[in-house]
Amino acid sequence: MTRPLNLLRYSLIILPAVLSIYVYDYADYDRFTLHLLLLLLLATLGTKLPAPLAAATGGLELLFTAWLCREYGALMIFAAVSAVLWYTRLLPRNRAVIFFCLHLILLNAALAGTAPAERARANLSFLLPAGLNVLLLQAGRGQADSLFLYDELRKKHFELEEARSRLLQFTSQVEAAAQAEERVRIARQLHDDIGHRLIRVKMMTEAAIHTLPAAPGEGLHMVNQIRDQLAASMDDMRSALKRINYTPQLEGAYALDRLLEEVGRDTGIATSYTVQGVPYPLYPSLQVVLYANAREAITNALRHGQASSVRVEVTYTEHEVRMEAGNNGRLPEASPLDRLSGSGGMGLKGMSERCAMVGGTLELRLEPQFTVITRLPVYRQTEGV
Known part of the structure; x- marks a missing residue:
């Protein structure tokens, strides 16, 4: 339980007890004070002990608050409300419902000897805070669910950012691999196409040198072929260089x-x-x-x-x-x-x-x-x- 709830819980025990001293006349105020201290002890132990012992302590507090209502009047119904704040938050829902129903039965049994109007006021004073407590519990669970969903969304956001970072890394790797493959392909093209063409141009040039003195016409035709081959090689080279320098x-x-x-x-x-x-x-x-x-x-x-x-x-x-x-x-x-x-x-x-x-x-x-x-x-x- 949170600190404000603990403060409210103890206030529901102490303040009605102080008011009851001025409203009712008790034969033994020392005995009343002892019972009040025992109730505070049970309330404190319920938050300190392990779960099984805490549940047993809550059961004792449930019985004790009903007995206090019978012994010291209907104002002690607020001490019973204090117990409701405890077991509705620290026990599972099914067990809390069982505790509440048993608590209500015991309170009505304890107040059986009082006037019907007083018993009705006591039940109303018990049920209304209990209903308000249920609404507060639902609001608290809704807030807890919202915080949980927020944490989940934030976690998913971080995961998406990480996935995006990995995707960008993968994209750069794919781009680098594509560029490397393109460079290899261009190198092969330079070797296969332009290299072989230059070898052929070299051989045709040597043939033209020997042909020109004997047959100028045929030699001139071979020179024209050499020019065309060189022009095509220059176009291929220019295209390859353009692809190498193109880095978008x-x-x-x-x-x-x-x-x-x-x-x-x-x-x-x-x-x-x-x-x-x-x-x-x-x-x-x-x-x-x-x-x-x-x-x-x-x-x-x-x-x-x-x-x-x-x-x-x-x-x-x-x-x-x-x-x-x-x-x-x-x-x-x-x-x-x-x-x-x-x-x-x-x-x-x-x-x-x-x-x-x-x-x-x-x-x-x-x-x-x-x-x-x-x-x-x-x-x-x-x-x-």
Whole structure:
């Protein structure tokens, strides 16, 4: 019990006892004082003893207050109210109800010899504070429940903040992994395409040096081919350097419509971007995977399929987001599924691994066009929550 309740409890014992001295005439005031001190002792022991002994002490206090009402008058009913404050707070609800009913019966038995009006006033003086006590208990429980819910909400808030921090760390890791993969791919492109082309230019230059004195026309044609090869190598180098230096931040950097706009502007091919369903915010990790897979699919369509148009369609459903990246280029000679399960080929393995990192899957469709389908699960709270 709290300190104010203890103060009220002792006041309900002491103040009525003092008033009863002026209202009633007792034959032995020393005996009355002894009984009052015994009641205070029982009240004090009820808060100090262990639970089983405290319950026994409460039972004794219940009997003693009823006896005091019989011996010293109806004013001692307030001492009984003091006992109600104790057992309704420290005992389980069922036992407290049993104690209250037994207490009421004992009080009425103790006051059986008094006038009906006095007995009615005593019952009213007992029941009204007891009812007010029940209301205070319910209000206290409501406040305790509110504090508990507040603590739970604060705990959930901390957990969400921690999850958000981990998500941002994971996003940066995914972005770093995507950038590292892109650098590896660019390095391979520099080695495979530009490196081989420069070797071919070197060989053609040596052939032109030997051909020009004997056949100037054929030598000039070879020099023109060397110029074209060098121009193409410079374009590839410029494109690779642009991708290396392009380090956007996460916000707005993975917009698929912007990707297709840049591809169409740089290559001159037709692009199409459509959205099905109602768009909703995606986790940054999902944005990274969709963007990287779309870029890889478009690159493969241009390099290997010689496509003249590409399309990207994103579909939002309740449980997943699906992206279809298709093109009108030629179909691959080998089975794409075989390439997907192998160690390389068209970057499909890397696209599949990216999907697996966030619990998604990669699918391929050959008809009517070669299409790479990225399926990623989403976890959204319902509107009711």
